[in-house]
Amino acid sequence: MVSPASSVQDGHRPGLGWALPAVVFFALFAVVPLVLVAVLSFTTWSGLGTPEFSGFDNWVTLFHDPVMIKSLWLSVLLTGLGVLVQTPLSILLGVWAAGPQRNRAVLSAVFFVPLLLSATAVSVLWRALLDPNFGVPAEAAWLFGDGNLLGSRTGAVAVLVLVSTWQFTPLHALIHQGATRAIPAVLYQAAEIDGAGRVRQFFHITLPQLRNSIITSVILMVVGGLTTFDTVLILTQGGPGTDTTISAYYMYQKAFKGFEFGAGAAIALLLVLVATAVSLVVVRVSGFDKMAGTKEGM
Amino acid sequence: MKTRARFRRAVAGGAVLALSLALAACGGGSSAGGSNEFHVLVYGDAGNRVEKQLVATFNKTSEVKAVLDTVPGADYQQKLQTVINTPQAPDVFFNWGGGSIQPFVEADLLLPLDDMIKKDPGLKANFLPSVFETARVGGKSYGVPMRGTQPVLLFHNKKVLADAGVEPPRSWDDLLAAVKELKGAGVTPIALGGGDKWTTMMWFEYLYDRVAGPELFKKALAGEKEVWESADSRKALDMLRQLVDAGAFGTNYDSVKFTDGGSPALLASGKAGFELMGSWAYSTQQEADPGFARNDLGYGTFPSVAGGKGDAAGLVGNTNNFYSVRKSTKHAEAIAEFLKLMYSDEFVEAQLAMGNLPTTTNTTKFLDSADNPEYLRYQYDLVDKAPAFQLSWDQAYPPKNMTPIYVAVQQFFNKQLDADGFIKAMQDLTTV
Incomplete structure (x- = not known):
């Protein structure tokens, strides 16, 4: 029997066969659909019959569509607000x-509950809670x-940010909890000897x-x-008007409400490009690609 | 290297999104019919009680079993269009007749029912001809009525109106006066589930019918877009503006929905006086608050408009819903037997018990023994005597117009669009 470590030491890399399941999975469920969507974006298709090739029609319409351009800004706005909050x-x-305290462990478990619920359940829950006549707003005029939260632009955006914050903050807290626990205690001990208080420790060591x-x-x-x-689907359905019609929802409206699958595919592809570009920029700007260690000299 | 890994992950993230589109486009959902069963797909709501009962009745005697699948209302159309052309397609499905099945007929997906009718003439003769006509396309029959006729009515809370000293309005001026009184009494005059948007659209449908007559919309649908700029069109919009500005719907209607029970609860709890809604609101209220439905739920027609071209007896709404049959089904004979149940006495009685009004010829003989004969007789006479029965705008136009219509009606109500903006939005719709 050859252990993986020794085979690497011998200069043999694991055979390509090991990568096959992942490659097949990725190709089948990511690359192929992506290519299909790209093809679909150059066609007109209502879901019935066969798609008809229509050149750049969908794309030209898309770039002249005020709702599309607005939806991109809304997506960026909601994402930005989400990150900031x-x-x-x-x-x-x-x-x-x-922290190691027992009560914190118990409370953390409670905080993580929203993470276990589906986004749909969460949205239905919040919709009922925020009903202007029978929900919380009626009691706290x-x-x-x-209570016209979902009927005004600001209100609807605020509700969307609030609900996703409520749901996804636990996930990110979990990431930070793990990372915080990995910080060597010796750093804090040293800081304490140097007379740094808790706030100072937080800003100069933890962060x-x-x-x-x-x-x-x-x-x-x-x-x-x-x-x-x-x-968006459950709380606002893109409304009032088109004030919360973000790109992903607009794609859904085009494809599954209007049965313009070609136009929907074009929006989907655009979204893939924008999401890719944005995360590349974040990676570059943050220097994450260099994966610089944070523990030099330790 | 790491950049590359990130890049791949980002692409994967985007692709998952793309995947959901592609997968959904390929179908999925309800399982393919077994060899000895056929699937019946129905719009999911309180009315499913009758469909369940009839499927059970059918399965008691039939070798081939019917399987009922329901899709929650808001998602129905989307699910149907997505699966209709796949092996997972239902054998029998609910629809609104006319415009809603025309694309399927053009794609050669539906089974003409004329052969079935030849074998059992009752499959046609037992339904009111005007309703049966709705599901005829190109001279062939494609649907059998399977629920009740659903005109849109102006419902009210009798107690709230009595407390405020208001009579159900007969004219537009009555309605405006009632709005003022009810507002003074501290209730929202009219409950509106604006979050659903089609609820708001009903106000446009009736105002346009009353002011301009049913012809304007028929012309618009046929492609004569200039009718939206006509003086009648502008007058209807002015009147709607006046009603909204008078505070008839309160200020938070866009945060309320009919579909999640918000606006019916407003009416039932006495926080609002009126609600304009399809006749199904009766079964909705009966399900949610039987006491209120029995004692205090009043109803009437949409008020007349003095000097308008439309008849005060004109209706808007759904003429009926229909069962259509997929061409590639393996169980046409069993389905023919199943469809015969749609004019059975059991069907009529079960629909009547729900407050739905079937459009079969044997309906009249059960009207008096039904739960609420008054309500049913009232609707029956309305539909019988209506000079025009306009199908809902969102059903009358091809599906891609649904979102633009919803956006336009909502934006006109909340003032993001003025009359010119609304007219332009309607002119931008795609007609056949």
């Missing part, structure tokens, strides 16, 4: 939950006014040490944010 919250929660986990979580938020769909 969730990042500080999840860092604080994660760092707090990393001093705060919500007439810099969390750098890589923060970047990971931001990329997850960006990709997740750009493809947000279920919360």
Whole structure:
């Protein structure tokens, strides 16, 4: 029997066969559909009969469609707001939950409950909670006014940000909790000897040490944010008007409500390109691709 | 190297999205019919009680079993269009007749029922001809009525109206006066589940019918887009604007939905006086609050408009729903037997018990023994005497217009669009 380690030492790499399952899976469920969608974006197809080739028609229409352009900005806005709100919250929660105290372990378990629910269930729950006549707003008119949260642009965007924050902050807190626990205790001991207080320790030890986990979580938020769909479907259905019609939802409207699968495919492809570009930029700007260690000299 | 890994992950993220599109386009969902059963796909709502009962009745005697699948209302159309051309397609499916099945007929997916009718003439003769006509395309019959006729009515809470000293309105001016009174009494005059958007659209359908007559919309649908700019069209929009500005719907209607029970609860709990809704609102209320449905749920026709071209007896809504049969089904004979149940006495009685009004010829003989004969007789007479019965706008136009219509009606109500903007939005719709 040859152990993997020794085969690498001998200069033999594991056979390509080992990569086959992953490659087949990726090709079947990612590459092939992506290619099909790309082809579909150059056709007109209502779901019945065979797609008809229509050249760049879908693309030309798309770039002249004010709703499409607005939807891209909305996607970026929602994603940006999501990152701004969730990042500080999840860092604080994660760092707090990393402590060894028993009560923190119990409370953390409670905080993670939203993560276990499906986005659909979460949205239905919040819709009922936010009903202007029978939900929370009816009981707290001093705060919500007439409760027209989902009927106004600001209100609807705020609700979407709130609901995804409620749901996804635990995931990111979990990432930061793990990363915080991996910080060597010796750093804090040294800081204490130097007279640094808890706040100072947080900003000068914890945060810099969390750098890589923060970047990971931001990329997850960006990709997740750009493809947000279920919360919009159930909470706002893109309304009022088109004020929360983000690109992913617009794709759904075109493809599955209007049965213009060609136009839907073009939006999907555009979304793939934008999401790819954005995460590449994040990776480049943050220096994450160099994967610099945070523990030099230790 | 790491950049490359990131890149791949990002592509994978995007591809999952693309995948969901492609997969859904290929079908999926309900299992393919076994050799000895056929699938019946129905719009999921309170009315499913009758469909369940009839499927059970059918399965008691039939070798080939019927399997009922339901899809929650809002997703029905989408699911149907997605699966209809796949091996998972239902053998029998619910639809709105006319425009909603025309694309399927053109794609040669539906079974003309004329052979079945030849064998059993009752499959046609036992239904009111005007309703049966709705599912005829190109001279062939493609559907059998399978629920009740659903005109849109103006429902009200009798107690709320009585407390405010308001009578159910007969004219538009009555309605405006009632709005003022109810507002003064501290209730929302009219419950509107604006979050659903088609609820808002009903107000446009009736105002256009009353002010301009049924002809305007028929012309618009046929491609005469200039009718949207006519004086009648502008007058209808002015009147809607006036109603919204009078606070008839309150201010938070766009956060309320009919489909999740929000606006029916407003009416039932006495927080609102009126609601404009399809006749199915009766079964919705009966399901949610039987006491209210029995004692305090009032109903009437949409008010007349003085000087308008439309008849005060004109209706909008759904003439009926239909069962259509997929051409490639293996169980046409069993399905013919199943469809015969749609004019059975059991069917009529079960629909009547739900507050639905079947459109079979034997319906009249059960009207008096039904739960709420008054409500049913009332609708029956309305449908019988209506000079025009306009199919809902979102069903009358080809499906790709549904979202643009919904957006336009919502934006006109919340003032993101003015009359010119609304007219332009309607002119931008695709007609056949």
